[in-house]
Amino acid sequence: MTADSDRHAVKMAKKKVARDKIMATKTDQKGLIIVHTGKGKGKSSAAFGMIFRCIAHQMPCAVVQFIKGGMSTGERDLILANFTDLCEFHTMGEGFTWETQDRDRDIEMAQAAWEKAKDLIRDESRRMVLLDEINIALRYDYLDVNEVVQFLKDEKPPMTHVVLTGRNAKDELIEAADLVTEMELIKHPFRSGIKAQIGVEF
Template sequence: MKSKERRNGVVLVHTGTGKGKSSSAFGMVFRAAGWGMKVLVIQFIKGQWQTGEQKAASRFDNIEWHALGDGFTWDTKNPAQDIQTTQDIWAFCKQKIATGAYDLVVLDEINYCCDYQWLSGAEIAQFIREEKPAWVHLVMTGRGAPPELIAIADTVTEMQKIKHAFDGGIKAEQGVEF
């Protein structure tokens, strides 16, 4: 594994309406963990809902996982609470990333928070430019990635939906969506 001093911390954005944004990021989580890297996952939307990825990650001592959201907030009954939760999670993210203790950080579903205007893309981009340690790989997922994150990222992938099982009446399936 490259030493931190020799590593170029890559910033990636996974966005779009198609499936696979978080799944791709979690693939990177397990790839990095397999190389012995210290990994941090922070989820902005998913709360206490148990996922297969989180269960699998708990088997690794080099993956730290935080599901801190209020749940499916597009159906919110309390927007002020969702904004506060998002701001609190972002403060937690900045503190954790700034320590330099992690090799790979995934901010799962952070783009949604920007799209809902609960968090500023410009603020995130400024933090990445000014405070993210140079060796830290950073992945940000979710629909509606703001232009500021797209501009600062090294790699941007837009997942495009062609067809989705949900549109055919099939609800989220264990092992596929969670």
């Protein structure tokens, strides 16, 4: 081994000892409140990655889509075709707000989606429930953020993970969450005139 390799081995050995010491203190488990927000792409994609992990581990889970309409997406089609025994999938929205242009109807649909979400979360046999684009419904006050936060604090089973996606997450939700990731937009092809593409966006 070279001198550089020797120094690297010594450095990594010290790092492993320190890391093992830290990891030994991490013994608790709990159901997490997870928020994916920000202007960057990947919020729902990352959340669906966790749903597919649950499916791979044979862990019952569920998805409620608050805004997106009934259009075909890869995740939805794959789950409905192959994994309905493990993952309930409910598309409750009718499209983005600029498409529906009917606030009263949007509020009605968001409230119905929230009622469905509460039923799914209360069932402690489910290990994860994804509330896709709920942050949009909260941003436009279709739902009361304080009610959502209080429900998650009071009624979410101890080992159930709940994932909430969408840009502009409200401060109250961020404060209540255990894990918050903000997707930062650096570049996006849409700004260069490239439309949403199959396999990337849906």
